[in-house]
Amino acid sequence: METLYISSRARGTINAALIKMIKINDFSATPKYVQVADAIVEAIKQKVVEIGDALPSINDLSYQLQIARDTVEKGYRKLRQEEIIKSSPGKGYFVAKEQSFRLRTAVFLNKLSAHKKIVYDALAAKLGNEASIDLFVYNSDIAQLRTLLQNLSQPYDYYVVFPYFKEGREKAAEVLSVIPTDKLLLLGRDVDGVHGDFPIVCENHEKDIYEALESIREPLSKYSMLKLVFPDNSDYPKTIIKGFYKFCQEYAFDHLLVGDLNEEPIEKETCYINLAEDDLFRLLDKVSVKGLEIGRDIGVISYNETPLKKFILNGITTISTDFRLMGEYAATSILDGLKSRLEVPFYTVLRASV
Numbered sequence: 029m030e031t032l033y034i035s036s037r038a039r040g041t042i043n044a045a046l047i048k049m050i051k052i053n054d055f056s057a058t059p060k061y062v063q064v065a066d067a068i069v070e071a072i073k074q075k076v077v078e079i080g081d082a083l084p085s086i087n088d089l090s091y092q093l094q095i096a097r098d099t100v101e102k103g104y105r106k107l108r109q110e111e112i113i114k115s116s117p118g119k120g121y122f123v124a125k126e127q128s129f130r131l132r133t134a135v136f137l138n139k140l141s142a143h144k145k146i147v148y149d150a151l152a153a154k155l156g157n158e159a160s161i162d163l164f165v166y167n168s169d170i171a172q173l174r175t176l177l178q179n180l181s182q183p184y185d186y187y188v189v190f191p192y193f194k195e196g197r198e199k200a201a202e203v204l205s206v207i208p209t210d211k212l213l214l215l216g217r218d219v220d221g222v223h224g225d226f227p228i229v230c231e232n233h234e235k236d237i238y239e240a241l242e243s244i245r246e247p248l249s250k251y252s253m254l255k256l257v258f259p260d261n262s263d264y265p266k267t268i269i270k271g272f273y274k275f276c277q278e279y280a281f282d283h284l285l286v287g288d289l290n291e292e293p294i295e296k297e298t299c300y301i302n303l304a305e306d307d308l309f310r311l312l313d314k315v316s317v318k319g320l321e322i323g324r325d326i327g328v329i330s331y332n333e334t335p336l337k338k339f340i341l342n343g344i345t346t347i348s349t350d351f352r353l354m355g356e357y358a359a360t361s362i363l364d365g366l367k368s369r370l371e372v373p374f375y376t377v378l379r380a381s382v
Contacts, residue, residue: 051181057163064103066160083121131159134184138192142334150355168263170196192263227361234271236374240347251299260287299327328381343379
């Protein structure tokens, strides 16, 4: 029968030190129970609590942190599943094993979306138990990103940032300057004015869209007009427009930029390239109302491949970064301490919508 070693160290002193370490960040998108579990792991690493030390009761920790009892219970359950702590009936919860060094990583997404989830999931899977991750979402608002960075409850070993902003791009370098450059990792694109030796896992937006359209130049040739739906006041890089214009001029396609799809008259022999998911479904609705056939009367290309797009109608053609690979590249940069610039492959999936 397994025997659980119980430390004789003073419980009250240990509990006070542990509770002091657990800081719940209300701004974080990381569930609070995960924050609790990660803080306890960090306390074990720093030997604030050791093998055999008793942890605060669920009720006590709930009261001290002013969080729901269920939150603490889920945090303890997570640690039990990972065999970091064990329980003894009538005696409570105890530390079961020491923890090796885990990298504390903060991820800042400009928005929640299907493709950003692919990046995050790939990053988390590749890091595995080597790192804990706190997730923050700043809605492409540079002021909100500044607030998040100023209100972090703990320092991190890495700060992973998608630097996409609707306004205030000129302030990006200033806002990011609070992050030590040796702990910074940029995803998606570089930021002018941020100097130092840090990794970037990025897209080459101008080259990517040019080469993607070039790869399907023949099926595109049945359309007399190409239109890029680039929403006004969006956080998309303007270099996408440059690549689109370059392709159209190179191959003599008539072309236009559409800022507001609501005001756009839908016409035959036009192929639309949509960046935003909302615009894709808005376009499909307008085409349906007009009774046009997608892939014959109207062409539709969507930015960013997601699993759903191969099932919409007879399939939506996509041009897309490999988001899974972006997450894996980011994780490799963290785990191996890389400081290089890595460009993520871009690819086209031709389906019936063109």
